Amino acid sequence: MTKRLCIYGLAVAGLLxxxxxxxxxxxxxxxxxxxxxxxxxxxxxxxxxxxxxxxxTIKQDTTNGLDDVRLQVTGNxxxxxxxxxxxxxxxxxxKEGLFEKLDYSVIDKSGINPxxxxxxxxxxxxxxxxxxxxxxxxxxxxxxxxxxxWDVEKFPxxxxxxxxxxxxxxxVAALAKGLPIDKVYPVDIDGALQSVDKVxxxxxxxxxxxxQAMQLVKDGEVDMASIWNGRAGTLKKEGAPVSFxxxxxxxxxxxxxxxxxxxxxxxAMKALAKFVSPDLQANLPLYVDNGPANxxxxxxGKIPQERIKxxxxxxxxxxxQVLQDPEFWRDTLVEATEKFNNLIQQ
Amino acid sequence: xxxxSASFDHAGKPxxxxxxxxxxxxxxxxxxxxxxxxxxxxxxxxxxxxxPIGWLFWLSLFxxxxxLSFANYARFFEQASYIKTFVTTFKVAFVVTGAxxxxxxxxxxxLSQLPRRAASICLIFVILPFWTSVLVxxxxxxxxxxxxxxxxxxxxxxxxxxxxxxxANNFTGVVIGMTHIMLPFLVLPLYASMKTIxxxxxxxxxxxxxxxxxxxxxxFFPLSLPGLASGVVIxxxxxxxxxxxxxxxxxxxVIMWAMRMEQATSLYSNWGAGAALGVVLLAVTLALxxxxxxxxxxxxxxxxxxx
Numbered sequence: 001m002t003k004r005l006c007i008y009g010l011a012v013a014g015l016l017x018x019x020x021x022x023x024x025x026x027x028x029x030x031x032x033x034x035x036x037x038x039x040x041x042x043x044x045x046x047x048x049x050x051x052x053x054x055x056x057t058i059k060q061d062t063t064n065g066l067d068d069v070r071l072q073v074t075g076n077x078x079x080x081x082x083x084x085x086x087x088x089x090x091x092x093x094x095k096e097g098l099f100e101k102l103d104y105s106v107i108d109k110s111g112i113n114p115x116x117x118x119x120x121x122x123x124x125x126x127x128x129x130x131x132x133x134x135x136x137x138x139x140x141x142x143x144x145x146x147x148x149x150w151d152v153e154k155f156p157x158x159x160x161x162x163x164x165x166x167x168x169x170x171x172v173a174a175l176a177k178g179l180p181i182d183k184v185y186p187v188d189i190d191g192a193l194q195s196v197d198k199v200x201x202x203x204x205x206x207x208x209x210x211x212q213a214m215q216l217v218k219d220g221e222v223d224m225a226s227i228w229n230g231r232a233g234t235l236k237k238e239g240a241p242v243s244f245x246x247x248x249x250x251x252x253x254x255x256x257x258x259x260x261x262x263x264x265x266x267x268a269m270k271a272l273a274k275f276v277s278p279d280l281q282a283n284l285p286l287y288v289d290n291g292p293a294n295x296x297x298x299x300x301g302k303i304p305q306e307r308i309k310x311x312x313x314x315x316x317x318x319x320x321q322v323l324q325d326p327e328f329w330r331d332t333l334v335e336a337t338e339k340f341n342n343l344i345q346q
Numbered sequence: 347x348x349x350x351s352a353s354f355d356h357a358g359k360p361x362x363x364x365x366x367x368x369x370x371x372x373x374x375x376x377x378x379x380x381x382x383x384x385x386x387x388x389x390x391x392x393x394x395x396x397x398p399i400g401w402l403f404w405l406s407l408f409x410x411x412x413x414l415s416f417a418n419y420a421r422f423f424e425q426a427s428y429i430k431t432f433v434t435t436f437k438v439a440f441v442v443t444g445a446x447x448x449x450x451x452x453x454x455x456x457l458s459q460l461p462r463r464a465a466s467i468c469l470i471f472v473i474l475p476f477w478t479s480v481l482v483x484x485x486x487x488x489x490x491x492x493x494x495x496x497x498x499x500x501x502x503x504x505x506x507x508x509x510x511x512x513x514a515n516n517f518t519g520v521v522i523g524m525t526h527i528m529l530p531f532l533v534l535p536l537y538a539s540m541k542t543i544x545x546x547x548x549x550x551x552x553x554x555x556x557x558x559x560x561x562x563x564x565x566f567f568p569l570s571l572p573g574l575a576s577g578v579v580i581x582x583x584x585x586x587x588x589x590x591x592x593x594x595x596x597x598x599x600v601i602m603w604a605m606r607m608e609q610a611t612s613l614y615s616n617w618g619a620g621a622a623l624g625v626v627l628l629a630v631t632l633a634l635x636x637x638x639x640x641x642x643x644x645x646x647x648x649x650x651x652x653x
Contacts, residue, residue: 066612067612070615164598204515204597205515205597205599206599212594219492219494220494221492221494221514221515334614342427345434345599
């Protein structure tokens with residue numbers, strides 16, 4: 001009886017082992033991103049095709065950002081091989097030495113904006129901050145520029161701006177002063193703060209999450225707002241009476257890094273090379289509104305022509321927008337954010 | 347058995363002394379036994395409360411370069427926004443506690459006076475929201491209170507108001523949302539203490555000619571004070587560390603201490619920035635608890651001795 005059990009046991013173990021072979025630690029990597037629809041899109045665009053091509057398993061996790069990476073690296077408990085971050089977080093983490101160096105003989109950086117190609121981090125996708133307004137309030141004559149948004153006489157109504165993303169709000173504040181898009185960076189922080197100060201009394205809500213921005217606009221709590229293009233696109237698809245464009249948008253990049261101490265560094269490098277390749281980059285806008293970081297993606301022919309004009313990082317739209325400079329904010333973020341927090345609380 | 351042999355043992359000591367020795371030894375043994383019994387609990391408290399708090403304090407003493415410094419604390423005085431946040435936190439806590447007492451005391455009183463069955467049904471209505479996620483309840487309030495929410499729509503449709511009332515995304519919204527969440531924390535201890543008030547005391551008062559109002563004022567209310575005090579303390583302390591409701595209902599304009607902690611941990615690359623905020627909140631909360639105990643405890647006991 002015992003012997004028989006043993007044999008069953010062995011058989012089961014063998015079966016499990018044979019199933020588990022492709023997933024052994026040597027060819028498995030763990031990738032962390034922001035979760036939600038965005039990560040679902042990444043799974044279809046980047047992770048699944050890469051896993052298939054390289055014959056590896058890609059496990060997924062979600063991150064809260066740089067704090068998580070810092071915790072893992074400084075605590076010698078690195079569980080991710082690749083993780084996504086906001087570009088200014090990458091710039092800061094790089095300064096703190098939290099990431100492995102990237103090997104650009106494996107990763108082909110052509111087609112990616114040089115501002116997003118660094119020793120230890122590389123751009124992966126773009127989000128835009130855009131101006132959205134309700135068409136049931138303004139018709140199609142709503143505020144089109146940030147100067148309009150700031151003009152409370154000409155465009156009376158309730159307003160919301162981001163309170164949690166000081167960098168983005170300061171960028172649009174600089175645009176509101178009438179600066180041309182190529183003169184916004186380096187941001188004159190004191191000037192931008194003065195600009196925020198001017199509109200501050202007319203801001204009815206400072207949003208702290210994308211979902212909140214969306215809710216404020218959707219429920220008519222505000223008539224105009226700064227909002228991420230993905231959220232704006234969702235509102236429009238849901239049939240909310242809203243209008244937005246990429247004119248004077250602020251392009252913010254997301255990036256990917258290999259946390260220092262990753263156990264599968266080489267494999268992660270190969271996977272990352274796939275993620276940023278034009279072929280897989282071109283998949284991303286098929287599933288989500290975040291545009292590809294590699295502009296060669298638009299040359300692959302995978303993205304339908306009629307879709308290109310709606311993608312924030314298409315060559316035509318990039319020209320209308322300001323690229324948020326991660327290196328600038330790396331050095332000024334803390335001071336600028338504290339001043340900004342101080343200002344909006346008064 | 348003679349009286350003498352019962353009073354003296356073989357060593358000739360008086361019986362009482364021997365008994366006292368034995369009792370003392372027994373008490374010591376019992377104390378040790380009890381200590382052994384509570385030691386796992388003590389160890390747990392030490393490991394999950396004392397050690398992390400000590401560590402938090404330790405972390406708060408280091409700046410971004412890892413040098414020992416008071417930079418994390420100095421920031422609170424250098425930047426006006428921290429003081430502002432601190433003041434806002436206390437303002438919210440005071441107003442919410444006040445509102446909770448205003449609504450909670452009559453509610454608890456009503457519950458304590460209802461027949462048993464009716465009381466337990468009503469109690470369910472107090473406890474049910476208590477079991478629902480704070481996030482869900484906060485969003486529900488947002489739907490009710492916002493510019494195009496239920497209340498404003500009704501009032502406008504009824505012609506009561508012309509312009510929507512600013513009920514959400516401001517201080518009012520935070521207070522309404524938080525009061526709803528805090529109410530059970532006040533009502534439950536208060537109800538429990540009201541149930542223990544001896545009805546005979548009230549009857550005696552009435553019997554001696556006191557009006558119902560006087561009976562309530564002079565007998566019931568003082569006797570309910572200990573329960574009220576503990577409810578107030580719980581609500582106030584919970585308010586100080588509250589995050590979700592002010593973050594969602596405050597429209598980014600009502601910034602409380604816990605929200606600054608979250609900001610500080612993501613803004614600064616050292617844990618010390620957030621840790622220092624935590625240490626300050628802990629110290630202030632403990633100081634307040636001490637104060638409460640002196641003030642309310644003394645008052646409650648004072649009432650008892652005056653009686």
